[in-house]
Amino acid sequence: MSLKDAGTSPSAEQKPALPLPWQAEIWRQWLQQMQDGRLPHAILLSGLPGLGKRTLARALAHYLLCEQPQATEPCGRCSSCQLLDSGFHPDWHSLEPEAPGKAIKVDQVRDINTQVQQSAQRGGYKLVLIWPAEAMNLNAANALLKTLEEPEPRTQFVLVSDQPSALPATLRSRCQQWPIKPPDQATGQAWLSCQLTQEQNPEILLKAAGGRPLQAVKLATPELEEPRQLLLQTLEAMTRGADPSEQAARLKNFPLQDLLDYLQSWLADTLRLKLVGEAGVADSRQLPLYRNWQQLLSSQQLLNLDAEFKQAHHQLLTNPNNELFIEKLLIRLTEELGHE
Secondary structure (H helix, E strand, O other), X not given: OEHHHHOOOHHHOOOOOOOOHHHHHHHHHHHHHHHHOOOOOEEEEEOOOOOOHHHHHHHHHHHHHOOOOOOXXXXXXXXXXHHHHHOEOOOEEEXXXXXXXXXXXXXXXXXXXXXXXXXXXXXXXXXXXXXXXXHEOHHHHHHHHHHHHOOOOOEEEEEEEOOHHHOOHHHHHOOEEEEOOOOOHHHHHHHHHHHOOHHHOHHHHHHHOOOOHHHHHHHOOHHHHHHHHHHHHHHHHHHOOOOHHHHHHXXXXXXXXXXXXXXXXXXXHHHHHHHHOHHHOOOHHHHHHHHHHHHHOOHHHHHHXXXXXXXXXXXXXXXXXXXXHHHHHHHHHHHHHOOO
């Protein structure tokens, strides 16, 4: 089974796979459980995106599958470690949607159940990574539950979830739950400073990412920075009275989910600026826009727009026309800004 199938490219990670600095305490506790023979057969890692949950899952897999593990990390030299580094290991199994945004189906779970009932090909552990676990439909979750109720020996399940509450309570109860929290500011900033240049403003990005270091790295990529700049320019033009229909045409290819997330985040920051000042702002890169909005929009208007945009998330399920959907949002914003 390819590790790349699990959504994790070994070449993009440390070799051997190691936990991130803010995961040190969980790692220490896992090592103690392994030493005492008390590692549970199923673990649920949960937390917001951008905290390295899959990195931690891969570190555990690498340690368990290593043939000559050291005190706190895999050796990185044995044949099992080399298989992991190459992207293939016969006792690594992954379970994820066939396409992003799709469900994990019951037949996929049944296939994994069949595989883990067989002996490990390399004589050690078998490891199954399920991500995102909340993508399992009800039938798939029930099929997995039966396996977890009667676990195979030396078989480790690691479920990774951004939304653990979306999993059935019966399934959660069969797992030892490990919530992953953001690091303290010093730890997060120290790690991020090694990943980004000072020109990329790691401190600002870390705050904009809500303290999630991997999300902060993502914010610095052109894939996210260029759309943000486009949206910022569009909203600045609208604040000066630009026509919402023309501006909607500029954004017609903008992912609707991302657009709503940006709008709600920037409305919330404007409200924080209005109520507590710049110290309360999460993403200070948009401060000029926030300052304009706080003069043109009352606290109640900001709250009203946020509520409307929150409701607009539900409309995404109907696959609306992008440009018309965006135009409607921008017209509402224009109305509140007092240009119509």
